[in-house]
Amino acid sequence: MKKISVVGFGKIGQAIVANMLQNGIHVVAVDINPELKQVFDSGAYSSSEPGLAAALNQYYKDGALTITHDFAAVNDSAAVIVAIPLLVDKQKRIMDEPFLDCFKQLAPHFHDNVLIVIETSIPVGYGRNTVVPAIESQGKQHGKDFLLVHSPERIKSGTMLDQLLRTPKVIGGVSTEATAKALEIYTWFFDEKLIHLVDSIEAAEMVKLAGMAYRDVNIALSNQLAAFAQKIDVDFANLIPLINTDGEAFLLQPGIGVGGHCTPVYPYFLINNFKEAGLDFDLASRSRVINDGMAEHAVSLANPHVHEKNALILGLSFRPNIKEDTFSTSYLLNEALQSHGFRVQLHDTEFSAEELVRKGFTACADVYASGAEVLFLVTMHKEYASLDFKRLAASGVKVIIDGRNQLNSNTIEDAGMRYIGIGR
Ligand SMILES: NC(=O)c1ccc[n+]([C@@H]2O[C@H](COP(=O)([O-])OP(=O)(O)OC[C@H]3O[C@@H](n4cnc5c(N)ncnc54)[C@H](O)[C@@H]3O)[C@@H](O)[C@H]2O)c1
Numbered sequence: 001m002k003k004i005s006v007v008g009f010g011k012i013g014q015a016i017v018a019n020m021l022q023n024g025i026h027v028v029a030v031d032i033n034p035e036l037k038q039v040f041d042s043g044a045y046s047s048s049e050p051g052l053a054a055a056l057n058q059y060y061k062d063g064a065l066t067i068t069h070d071f072a073a074v075n076d077s078a079a080v081i082v083a084i085p086l087l088v089d090k091q092k093r094i095m096d097e098p099f100l101d102c103f104k105q106l107a108p109h110f111h112d113n114v115l116i117v118i119e120t121s122i123p124v125g126y127g128r129n130t131v132v133p134a135i136e137s138q139g140k141q142h143g144k145d146f147l148l149v150h151s152p153e154r155i156k157s158g159t160m161l162d163q164l165l166r167t168p169k170v171i172g173g174v175s176t177e178a179t180a181k182a183l184e185i186y187t188w189f190f191d192e193k194l195i196h197l198v199d200s201i202e203a204a205e206m207v208k209l210a211g212m213a214y215r216d217v218n219i220a221l222s223n224q225l226a227a228f229a230q231k232i233d234v235d236f237a238n239l240i241p242l243i244n245t246d247g248e249a250f251l252l253q254p255g256i257g258v259g260g261h262c263t264p265v266y267p268y269f270l271i272n273n274f275k276e277a278g279l280d281f282d283l284a285s286r287s288r289v290i291n292d293g294m295a296e297h298a299v300s301l302a303n304p305h306v307h308e309k310n311a312l313i314l315g316l317s318f319r320p321n322i323k324e325d326t327f328s329t330s331y332l333l334n335e336a337l338q339s340h341g342f343r344v345q346l347h348d349t350e351f352s353a354e355e356l357v358r359k360g361f362t363a364c365a366d367v368y369a370s371g372a373e374v375l376f377l378v379t380m381h382k383e384y385a386s387l388d389f390k391r392l393a394a395s396g397v398k399v400i401i402d403g404r405n406q407l408n409s410n411t412i413e414d415a416g417m418r419y420i421g422i423g424r
Helices: 011-022 035-041 052-062 096-109 126-136 160-164 176-186 201-231 236-246 266-276 282-292 294-305 329-339 353-358 382-386 389-394 409-414
Strands: 003-007 026-030 065-068 079-082 114-118 146-150 169-173 195-197 310-314 343-347 374-377 399-402 418-421
Touching: 003 011, 011 026, 011 052, 011 160, 035 052, 035 065, 052 065, 052 160, 079 096, 096 126, 114 126, 114 176, 126 146, 126 201, 146 176, 146 201, 169 176, 169 201, 176 195, 201 236, 201 266, 201 282, 201 294, 266 282, 282 294, 294 329, 294 374, 294 399, 294 418, 310 329, 329 343, 389 409, 409 418
Parallel strands: 003 026, 003 079, 026 065, 079 114, 114 146, 169 195, 310 343, 310 374, 374 399, 399 418
Antiparallel strands: 146 169
C-alpha cells in the first residue's frame, strides 16, 4: 500500500491529507498536538472546510488515516510532507528553531533517499541552505538518506479540497533526482497536468513569495489611488471593475489593511532575500508600510466626525467567516484608535467574547448596545450584511467606516449615519 506521512495536521495538513486519502493512499499524520487524535477518537472532529470533516472522519474510522505525535511513525513512508508553520515574531522576523527542530527530530527516520517535501512557505534559499544542513547535522546525507523538494502550498481556507483539484502544483528540488522522485509520488494524488516542475528548489520557493508580494503591492497601489480619489470626490472602489476591463489591469480593492499569515508576512522573506543579494526591494517595503498604515488612515477618516471617541470594530478574522486572526488588521486598528484616545470594543461572529478578551480586546457581545459613536467594518462576515442600520443609528452610531467597501452606503445614510468607505 502507498503510504505517506504528513507532519503538521493543521488547516493545510488536514486538506492535503484528505486529498491523498481520496486517492487511495494510507496517510500517517504526525502532529505535536496530542488532542488531535482524541478529537478524532471521540468523533468530535469538525471543520468549516466543505467536505473535509466527512472525508477525514470516514477514513480515520476505516483505518486509512493514522494520527500520532510519534515522529518515528514516518519511518516506512514513501514521502514525508511537512506543513508546519515557519513562525515569525511581531516584527515578522523568522523564528528558525521550532521549524528546524522538527526536521532534526524527523532526521533519524530518514533513510534510502526518502522524499522530504516542504509545503510551508519559506524564504528563497531556505530549503538548500538552512533545512538541508539542519537535517545533515543529525548525521544524514542528501542524495543518500533523503531528497528534499519544496512545493509551496497555494490554496486558501474556504474551499481547500476544491482548490486542490485545480491549483497548479509547483515542485522544485535540491537535485534533479529529488524533483523526479517528487513528480513520481505527487502523481499518486494529483492529476499530472496540474504538476509544474521548476529548475531548482529556489525557483519553487520564489513562486509563492512572488505571488504574495504581487498581491501586497497591488493592494498598496489601490490604497494610494483610493486616498487620492477620496480627496477629489471620485468613487474609486466602484471604478475598479471598469479599470480592469482594459484586459491588462488587475487592480484589487483598496481596504483597511491586509491581514493573515501569508500576504503581510511573505514579502518580508523576499525583502530579506533581496538584502542578502545586495539589492533593495523598496517597492515591497513601501507597500508593507502603505498597507499597514491603512489602520491609521481609517482613524483619520473618522476623526473629524467624532466627539466621544468611542469605537466599535466589526471583525477580527482576516477572511470572512473563517476563524483565523493571524496579523489581522484589527490588531493595528485597535492600537491606532487607542493611540488617538478612543475607547475600543470589538465584535466578531466567529470568536467568543472570552476568546476576544484573551487576545487583548474589549469584547462587544451586542453590536446594538455598544454605545459606540463610530463603527469600523474590518471583516465582511456574512452576518454584517444584514445589520439593522436604523437600530445602529438609534443606539448612537453616527459614522460607519466601511473598511471593505461592501456595505450599502444609501441604506446607512438613509438611516441617518455618515458612510465613509476606503476610496469612496
Ligand atoms: N492556512 C492557510 O490558508 C495556508 C495557505 C497556504 C499555505 N499555508 C502554509 O501552510 C503552513 C501551515 O499552515 P496551517 O494553516 O495549516 O497552520 P495551522 O496552525 O493550522 O497548523 C499547523 C499544525 O502544525 C502542528 N505543528 C506545529 N509544530 C509542529 C512540529 N514541530 N511537529 C509536528 N506538528 C507541528 C500544529 O500543532 C498544527 O496542528 C503555513 O505556515 C503556510 O506556510 C497555509
